[in-house]
Amino acid sequence: MPVRHGQSSYRDRTDEFFGIVERMRRSIAPAANNVPYVSGRSDDGRREDPRSAMINQSEFGKRASKIGLAIYQTSQKLSKLAKLAKKTSVFDDPTQEIQELTAVIKQEISALNTALLDLQVVQNSQNDAVNISRDATTHSATVVNNLKNRLMDTTKELKDVLTLRTENMKIHGNRRQLFSSKE
Numbered sequence: 552m553p554v555r556h557g558q559s560s561y562r563d564r565t566d567e568f569f570g571i572v573e574r575m576r577r578s579i580a581p582a583a584n585n586v587p588y589v590s591g592r593s594d595d596g597r598r599e600d601p602r603s604a605m606i607n608q609s610e611f612g613k614r615a616s617k618i619g620l621a622i623y624q625t626s627q628k629l630s631k632l633a634k635l636a637k638k639t640s641v642f643d644d645p646t647q648e649i650q651e652l653t654a655v656i657k658q659e660i661s662a663l664n665t666a667l668l669d670l671q672v673v674q675n676s677q678n679d680a681v682n683i684s685r686d687a688t689t690h691s692a693t694v695v696n697n698l699k700n701r702l703m704d705t706t707k708e709l710k711d712v713l714t715l716r717t718e719n720m721k722i723h724g725n726r727r728q729l730f731s732s733k734e
Contacts, residue, residue: 625663660709
């Protein structure tokens with residue numbers, strides 16, 4: 552069916568969807584009404600909003616996605632820094648650019664560490680929710696651990712690049728001494 556531009560036929564049918572899901576749950580598994588995850592009831596018998604779990608998962612997903620993208624972008628900057636640090640020419644040394652890029656990357660890594668801590672808080676609050684499945688809990692823990700590992704790898708790579716840069720600077724210094732002492 553072709554879509555007409557200029558016309559908007561958006562209608563929020565979320566409540567209808569949740570109503571149908573609830574009716575299906577009651578008709579398919581009446582014995583499962585005692586399980587909090589399936590029925591949407593908390594341990595004290597009060598009614599839970601099934602959308603609250605989805606909102607928490609959605610918030611977690613958005614934050615995790617942003618952190619993943621930021622780690623990727625930082626890695627791209629780090630690869631540019633590595634290329635600059637590998638330059639061995641004494642006359643074309645991009646010291647200023649390397650220092651600026653290093654400062655930016657360090658700030659981004661610090662911000663990413665903070666964002667990961669915030670994501671872990673969201674994960675813990677999500678795990679405390681009554682209507683979250685074990686699979687969702689395991690998945691969110693896996694996502695957080697994966698992001699932590701990627702950030703640790705990025706941090707280690709930064710350390711390696713800075714070590715390489717220090718070694719290259721020593722070599723440049725030795726060359727300068729060698730040529731300036733022969734004159």
